[in-house]
Amino acid sequence: MIDLVSDPWPLVYVGITLGVTALLAYVAKLLIWGMMRQSNPQITIAAQRLGVSIVWLVGGVVAVQELGVSIDVLLLVIGLLGVATIVALRQPLENFGAKYFADVYTPFKLGDTVRVGEHEGRVIEINAMSTVLLSKGDALVSLPNSAFLRQPVVNLTPQAWKEVVVPITLPGTMDLAAFENTMHRAIARMRVRLDRRYPPIFTVKSRTAQSTDLLLTVMVRRPEDRDPVLAEVNLRLTEAMEKAPASASRAASGASAVDPGH
Amino acid sequence: MHSVDSRWGHDAGTAAEPREEDRDLFSDPEAATLATTAVPAEGRMNAVSVLINTQTPLLQFPRAPRGRHAMWEVESNFSRLVEGEDYRFSPGGVSRMVYPLARRMLTEGVWSDVHWVSLNSHGPEMVRLPGGITLHNVTIQPEHLGGYGKAKEAIWSTVHGLNSPRSSRDLFWTDDYGEYTYYNRVTAELIRELDLAHDFDLFYIHDFQQLPIGQMLGTIKPKLFRWHIPFDSRKIPAQWRPLISTYLNSYDVVVVSSERYRGALRRFGHRGPVRRMYPCIDPAEYKRAGPDDIGAVTTKFGIGPNDTVVLVVARMDPAKAQDRVIGAVARLLPRFPRLRLVLVGNGSFTSASSGLGIPKSRTWRRHLEETAASRGVHDRVVFTGHVSQSELESLYERCAFTVLPSVREGFGLVVVESWLYHKPTVVSVRAGIADLVTDGENGLLFDPDRPRALDRQMLRLLRDSGPLSRKLGEAGHQTARLCTLDAAVRDEVRLSGELGEN
Numbered sequence: 001m002i003d004l005v006s007d008p009w010p011l012v013y014v015g016i017t018l019g020v021t022a023l024l025a026y027v028a029k030l031l032i033w034g035m036m037r038q039s040n041p042q043i044t045i046a047a048q049r050l051g052v053s054i055v056w057l058v059g060g061v062v063a064v065q066e067l068g069v070s071i072d073v074l075l076l077v078i079g080l081l082g083v084a085t086i087v088a089l090r091q092p093l094e095n096f097g098a099k100y101f102a103d104v105y106t107p108f109k110l111g112d113t114v115r116v117g118e119h120e121g122r123v124i125e126i127n128a129m130s131t132v133l134l135s136k137g138d139a140l141v142s143l144p145n146s147a148f149l150r151q152p153v154v155n156l157t158p159q160a161w162k163e164v165v166v167p168i169t170l171p172g173t174m175d176l177a178a179f180e181n182t183m184h185r186a187i188a189r190m191r192v193r194l195d196r197r198y199p200p201i202f203t204v205k206s207r208t209a210q211s212t213d214l215l216l217t218v219m220v221r222r223p224e225d226r227d228p229v230l231a232e233v234n235l236r237l238t239e240a241m242e243k244a245p246a247s248a249s250r251a252a253s254g255a256s257a258v259d260p261g262h
Numbered sequence: 263m264h265s266v267d268s269r270w271g272h273d274a275g276t277a278a279e280p281r282e283e284d285r286d287l288f289s290d291p292e293a294a295t296l297a298t299t300a301v302p303a304e305g306r307m308n309a310v311s312v313l314i315n316t317q318t319p320l321l322q323f324p325r326a327p328r329g330r331h332a333m334w335e336v337e338s339n340f341s342r343l344v345e346g347e348d349y350r351f352s353p354g355g356v357s358r359m360v361y362p363l364a365r366r367m368l369t370e371g372v373w374s375d376v377h378w379v380s381l382n383s384h385g386p387e388m389v390r391l392p393g394g395i396t397l398h399n400v401t402i403q404p405e406h407l408g409g410y411g412k413a414k415e416a417i418w419s420t421v422h423g424l425n426s427p428r429s430s431r432d433l434f435w436t437d438d439y440g441e442y443t444y445y446n447r448v449t450a451e452l453i454r455e456l457d458l459a460h461d462f463d464l465f466y467i468h469d470f471q472q473l474p475i476g477q478m479l480g481t482i483k484p485k486l487f488r489w490h491i492p493f494d495s496r497k498i499p500a501q502w503r504p505l506i507s508t509y510l511n512s513y514d515v516v517v518v519s520s521e522r523y524r525g526a527l528r529r530f531g532h533r534g535p536v537r538r539m540y541p542c543i544d545p546a547e548y549k550r551a552g553p554d555d556i557g558a559v560t561t562k563f564g565i566g567p568n569d570t571v572v573l574v575v576a577r578m579d580p581a582k583a584q585d586r587v588i589g590a591v592a593r594l595l596p597r598f599p600r601l602r603l604v605l606v607g608n609g610s611f612t613s614a615s616s617g618l619g620i621p622k623s624r625t626w627r628r629h630l631e632e633t634a635a636s637r638g639v640h641d642r643v644v645f646t647g648h649v650s651q652s653e654l655e656s657l658y659e660r661c662a663f664t665v666l667p668s669v670r671e672g673f674g675l676v677v678v679e680s681w682l683y684h685k686p687t688v689v690s691v692r693a694g695i696a697d698l699v700t701d702g703e704n705g706l707l708f709d710p711d712r713p714r715a716l717d718r719q720m721l722r723l724l725r726d727s728g729p730l731s732r733k734l735g736e737a738g739h740q741t742a743r744l745c746t747l748d749a750a751v752r753d754e755v756r757l758s759g760e761l762g763e764n
Contacts (some may be wrong), residue, residue, distance in 0.1 A: 177447035181406075184440035191435050197504045199434040204480045 013066040020061025025052045037238050042169050045239070094146045108155045109165055109215075115154040116143055162195060162219040164230055167205075168237060170212045175245050176204075182243065186236040187218060193229055195219035309374035310463035313453055314364060314379045316562050317414075317471035319380035320357045320397060321349040321389065322712065340391050349385075353648060354577065354607075356468050356490055359675070360748075361395075361603075362544040366751050368394045372758065377456055379449060383407060391679045398456065400449050409441030410752040411620050414471050420499065421470065421491055422581045422670040427499035435504060443474060444667065450478035464761065467513070476512035484761045487513040490541070491672040492694065493523040495530040507531060514761060519673040520694035537757060540698075542750035545742075548682050551656040559656040563644050569602035570724065573661035573685075575654070575676040576668070577607045578623035578630070583690075583710055585633050592637035604644045604657060605630070658683040663723045663731065668693050671711050677705070678745040681738035686731045688719045698744060702730075704737035 028051045035108040036044040065071050086093065108114045113122050114133065119141050121133030126233040131148065155161075172181060180202050187200040198219035216237075220229050303508065305488075308485070343349055352358065357380075367373040375394045382399035389397040402410070404638070416433050419425040433439055453465070453475070464486040467475045476485045498506065507530075510516055515535045518524050524536050551559075565571060576582035582604050591603045609623030627645065634643040664680040664687045671693035678695070680687045681704075688706045689699050699705040708715040708723060723731060743749065 129711065176451060177444050181440050181444040181446050184443060185437055187436045188437070188440070196435065197501050199439070199475070199505055201505070201508065203477070 010066050010068065014063045015022075017059060017066055021056060021063070024059070025055040028052055029056050033238070036041050037235055040166060040242055041232050042167055047170065076119065094144075107160065107163075108153065108157075111242075112155055112157040112160060113162040115156060116147055117151050119143060120156070161223050161226065162198075162221075164218050164220060164226060164233070166216040166218075166230070166233055166237065168214040168216055170241065172208060172210045172212060174212070174241075176212060178245055179240055182240045183216065183236065186240065187233065190229060190232055193221055193225040195221050280564055288338045288372065309371050311460060311582065312364075312367075312373045312376050312464045312466055313456060313460075313462040314360060314376055314378040314466045314468070315449065315453060315472050315475055316356050316360060316378070316380045316468040318355055318357050318383040319385060320352060320361050320378060321382075322352055323349050323382065323385040323399075329489065340389055343425040354675075359541050359543070360468060362470050362547065362747055363542065363750055363754065364395055365393060366544075367745055367754060370751065372751070372755055373471040375460075377460060377462070379453055379456070381445065381449070392507075398452060400445070400452055402445055402448055406441045406444050410445040413438040413442035415622070417470060419581075420645060421494070421497055422710065423494070423497050424669070428496060431499040431664060434502065439567045446472065446474040447478055450475050453479060454481075457483075464758070473506070474511045477509050484515075485513045486515050486517065486757070486761070488539075489672075490518040490519060492670045492692070493518060493526045493530075494670075495526050498530070503530070510534065515757065515761055517757070518696045522697060523694065532714065537753075539757070540745045540749065541675055542745050542747050543675055543678055543682075544747040545682055546747075547651070548679065549652075549654065549655055550651055551659040555652055556660050559649075559653050560660060562653075563604065563646055565602055565604070565660065566600070568600050570598060570600050571657075571661040572601065572603050572720070573657055573664045573680075574603070574667065575657075575664065575679070576666070578609055578627045580622075580626055581670055582607075582667055583669045584630055586667045586710060586716055587665050588630060588637060588639065588643060590720055591642060592639045592715055592722065593714075595639060595642060601724070603639075604646060604764060606646045606649055606654065606657060606660070608647045629661065654679075655683075658685060661685060663720075664697070665716070665720070666690055666693055667716065671695075675745065677738075678742045680721045681735070681742035684732075684735035684739050686734035687738060688716065688723070692753060693708060695745075698741050700748050703734070704741045705734055 029048050032048045032051050033044060036047060039047075061071055061075070064074065108123055110123050110126060114120070116133075119133060119135070121135040121139075121141055123131060124134045125132035126145075128143050128145075130142045133143065135141055149209060170176065183202075187194070198217075200216060200218050203217070204214045205215055208211065216233070218229065218233065220226050334669065345351075351361075351760065360378075364376045364378070365371070368376060371448045373394075375396070377396050377398060379398045379400060381402070383401045383404075385397075385399035385401075387399055387401075389399075391397065412435070413433065415428050416425065416438070420427060420430045420433075434667065449472070456462070457479075461482065465476070465481070465483060466488070467473075467485065468488045469490045473487070476487060479485065479638055510527075510532050511534055513534065515537055516527065517537045517539050518527065519539070521538055524538050526534050559565075560567070572587065573581075574587055575585055576584065578584075586602060587605075591601055595601050599705055601688065603699065608627070630643075631640070631645070634640040646657075648654075658679060662685075664676065664685055666674045666677050668690050673689065674689065674693040674695035676690055677687050677693070677699075677724045688708060689696050689708045691707050692710055696707060699707055701707040706719040710716070
């Protein structure tokens with residue numbers, strides 16, 4: 001361990017290291033955002049978080065090393081903890097991760113009829129660990145989410161191919177009405193590739209003070225339109241999220257507007 | 263128009279012995295029985311907290327009062343506001359029916375409190391009325407308001423058959439429709455915040471302007487949608503059907519005003535619960551007009567003592583088709599030179615400067631004036647514009663009969679008003695209330711699409727020396743009982759019970 005009182009320079013180096021780390025984290029965030037503009041914003045945000053975490057982890061380790069602390073043991077402990085966590089929670093993590101990706105990439109939703117392996121039924125619940133089907137015989141079939149990534153999923157719902165469902169997570173401070181308005185205009189410009197009987201519809205799935213989870217549903221005209229429409233919608237989503245103002249509606253403007261009670 | 267206090271039932275005059283002309287039009291023993299049995303005991307046991315949502319606000323605010331801006335910004339204490347200066351009640355329409363109903367549900371203990379959200383860009387954020395009703399005004403910026411107004415007018419005109427389904431099939435892809443969803447989302451967000459604060463038991467959403475609210479709220483609490491305009495699936499473009507179905511299915515119950523609309527909803531493919539409930543008026547709001555009142559109103563509008571007055575009470579709107587009555591009067595005038603057509607009403611919230619500011623009522627009135635002039639009957643047609651409640655009562659007393667000429671009409675409560683005064687009425691078969699009319703028994707029916715059909719029915723009444731008019735008026739007065747506040751309260755309690763059981 002070094003004497004920081006007689007030699008404060010290591011502290012200065014730590015400060016510089018953390019500053020450079022913050023800058024690199026910001027650059028990494030922008031780079032990932034730019035590279036993934038046509039990906040679903042939810043995946044982009046997750047990738048950003050992962051990238052920024054890695055930058056900070058490396059920066060933190062370098063900073064600790066500047067203070068003269070041996071990082072060999074620290075790295076060993078972090079590594080062992082990581083391995084132990086993965087081994088102990090392999091199955092739940094797999095299901096949890098599968099749910100995360102299934103939300104974005106698996107083409108079924110609540111109410112659809114699907115076949116997975118030997119199981120077939122109507123999707124009546126999708127939770128963090130499993131997806132529950134109601135079979136024709138009224139039996140409940142609970143399938144781990146990972147099963148939907150490991151084996152082919154057949155969506156038997158008529159014209160299921162038409163439906164493009166895009167999950168969106170907005171910051172809780174964002175003006176939902178303005179965001180929806182912007183997206184409506186953007187999607188209306190794509191209508192040549194969309195089924196005009198189904199204008200875009202936003203469904204709020206859940207919300208907290210921090211975030212709002214939405215589903216955007218549009219219907220394509222032809223099966224080959226799915227991919228370009230999805231890419232275009234993701235691009236517009238990314239732009240709308242960059243532009244959308246913070247909530248200025250009365251509903252979010254303060255408690256006085258909603259009268260806490262008589 | 264009644265004063266605020268009398269609307270609230272605190273009129274100082276109520277303690278004194280009422281004059282003959284002040285008596286309620288249903289102040290007979292049978293009506294008293296109706297009133298006391300309106301709400302069954304079980305309806306009062308679990309009072310529910312209700313969120314009402316309408317586009318048109320109960321109170322319209324033309325401007326912020328001088329010197330009171332600070333209070334105006336956030337909340338207004340109702341007792342400090344002056345009717346006619348700071349605000350006015352929205353005449354007619356949904357709010358005229360919903361307000362007495364809400365008051366009655368509160369006083370009967372069926373509802374515990376009411377929060378009422380509506381569009382009101384000029385109003386304060388919140389107004390607390392005495393008795394448990396709190397008004398919340400939604401404000402949206404002018405750049406959104408214009409598009410919203412155009413989209414909702416396009417929907418309204420299409421549903422009323424004034425636009426061809428083909429011409430408006432792509433409406434839902436326009437920027438104007440984006441503003442329509444914007445307004446609804448802002449409203450839904452406010453309702454959601456209010457629900458967090460008040461934990462409502464029931465969401466009572468009124469009329470097509472608010473249709474997306476049920477889907478936008480996303481709550482699993484009971485949501486009731488009341489469709490006040492006509493529902494004719496043939497008038498709805500095929501491209502609109504999936505979205506309208508999605509929105510309708512987001513409600514636990516859809517209420518319509520007529521049996522024919524219920525059937526049309528089924529044919530449309532709606533599988534959810536649908537109830538038919540007649541709109542209502544509160545007979546206690548209507549008084550008998552005395553000779554002095556009638557004299558004053560005839561003088562004001564230049565109606566001669568021997569004139570045969572045909573009364574049309576409707577806002578200035580092409581769907582109300584006042585032009586067809588002007589045409590009929592022009593054709594009948596040679597045989598009945600004392601015929602006098604009185605057109606009561608001006609614009610709605612849509613046309614008002616305190617509302618959406620769409621000039622359709624001015625345009626329609628100009629068209630009617632030109633029509634009357636071109637037919638040479640301009641001196642036999644009176645345009646009264648908006649009239650006070652007492653003037654309206656006097657005109658009902660004074661008229662020979664009333665006409666509801668609408669090419670499409672959700673219901674037609676003005677017919678019930680006419681019946682309150684024992685007046686015969688000629689009703690378009692395209693109005694929801696035509697379900698309650700049997701031709702020659704309690705009214706006369708005509709098809710507005712058939713030339714001269716209105717002339718023939720008006721002729722029957724003009725030739726009548728009394729018996730037919732009396733018969734129609736008396737039978738109509740009995741029919742009106744189906745559309746009173748008492749009847750509506752019973753329906754609401756029954757519906758609340760059903761929602762609670764489901």
